[in-house]
Amino acid sequence: MKLQYSYSFVLRSAALCGVALLSFLNCSSTSSDLSNNGDNSGNNGNGSGNTSGDPVQVWLTKGDQTVKLQQQGTSYFSGTSAAGTTIEVDGSQIFQTIDGFGYTLTGGSVQVINQLSATKKQELLNDLFSASGIGVSYLRISIGASDLNSEVFSYDDMPTGQTDPTLAQFSLTKDQALIKMLKDILMINPNIKILATPWSPPVWMKDNGNTMGGSLKPEYYAAYAQYFVKYIQAMQAQGIRIDAITPQNEPLHPGNNPSMYMSAGDQATFIKNNLGPAFQTANINTKIIAYDHNCDNPAYPLAVLNDTAANPYVDGSAFHLYAGDISALGTVHNLFPNKNVYFTEQWTSSTGAFSGDLDWHMKNVIIGSMRNWSRNALEWNVANDASFGPHTPGGCTQCKGAITVNGSTGYDKNVAYYIIAHASKFVPANSQRIASTQSDNLSTVAFKTPAGKTVLIVQNSNSTDKAFNIKYNQKTASVSMPGISTATYIF
16 A cells, blocks of 8 residues: 555545446345335436336435435336437447455454454444445455554564575464454355455565565575465465465555565566466466556556566556556556456545545546456455554554444444445456446446346536436436436346
C-alpha cells in the first residue's frame, strides 16, 4: 500500500458523481427485504410501470447513503423503448474470464475481527464470504507482515548479524491467527482464490539490513526462491492453496514499513533464474504474477514479459491505481494478449466522502479494470478499528477498511464494502465479460455468469436522475436511476 498521490483531487472532482450497477439474473426473489417494493415511479431505478414483459428486479445504493444495496421494485423488459440513451449488451462478444472480487485480508484485519464475539464474527464472515451474503471470491494476503499488521515480521527472522541461508528457522508461527481465519473462510467458500504477496523478505537477505527499503542481495536470490516454496508448501499443509503470488508488493515504493525496492530487471532475473525454476522443481503450479504496482509505469511489467527467459514462468501482471490511468492494464494486455492482468489493490481514505469514493472506485477499480481485461478487482483491507489501526510504525494511518470493528459487539460497513459487493454479489468466479456500450456519463461493463445470468454494471456520473434504455437480446427495458446512485436490474 502507498499514498494515493492524486486522491484528494480525484475525490473533489468526483464528489458529484454517482454509480449504477445493473444486474440481469435469471432468478426469482422474495420481497421480504425489498425497499419501495412495487414503486415504479422511475425515481428508484425502476422503469415506467409497464408490466407486459419479462420482470426486471432492482438493487440500489445511493451516494447520499439513504439506500445501500437494497432491493427495489420491479421494472419490465419489452419490445419497445423510450427515446434517448440506449445501453446495449451483446452476449456474443466474449472477453476474459473472471477470477473474483474481494479484498486484502491483512493481519490487522484478522486481529480486529477476532475481537468480535463468536456470534458476531461468524455473522460477519458469512456476510462477506457466503453466497447468501456478498459472495467475496478472491483474497489477497501478505507473506509475512504488511504495513497493516501490528508488528513487522518475516517467516525467518534472525538476530542481528546472523543469517539462515538453508531456512532452517522458517516458521509460520506469527501468522497462526491469519491461518485460522483462512480456514474459517474456506469452510464458507472452499473455492475462494488466494493471492499472496511479500512486503519484505527477511532483513538478513537485504543489502540495508532493514525492514524498510533496500534490495535483495544477489547471493540470496536462491534462498528467497526457496522461501516462497516453503511458504506455499506450508500453507498447503494447512489446507490453504495459494493460487498466485507476486514477487514484491509495490517494488518501486521502498518507503513503506515493511517494503523493498526491486527493479524490473532484478525481478525478471529473480523469476527466470530462481523463482520459476524453484517452482518447477518443487512441482508447484502457483501462478507467478509480475509487478503489483501503479498504472503509471506499464514499462515495468512489459520489461519482465519481454525477457524471453522470464516470460514462460509469468502468468501476467498486477496493478494498483495510486498513479497513472486504468487503461495501462489494457495496454499491457494488448501487447501480450496471452498473459493475464489483475487489479490487486486500492484503498479508501478515512477522509474520503462516500459518494465520491463510490463513484471513483466503481468507475476505475470495478468497471475500468474489467473493461481493460482484468481477471479480478480487489479493494485494500477488509477491516480496521475505529482509529484505522492496527498498523506498523510508519504504516498507513488513513486506510479505511471495508468494515470498522467496534469492540466485541458490532461493526459498521464502509464504502469499500459496497464497492466490492456490487460486483461480487452478482458476478461469481468463472463469469465471462461480454460487450456493452456506454455513453452520456454512463460507464458500463457486462458479464455472463456460469448459471447463464447476465450482469450489467453501470456507473451514473450524472448528479441528477438519468433515464436510459437497456437493450439485450432484442428486448428493451426503459429505466431511470437517481442521481449519484448505484442500481442493479435483475431478470
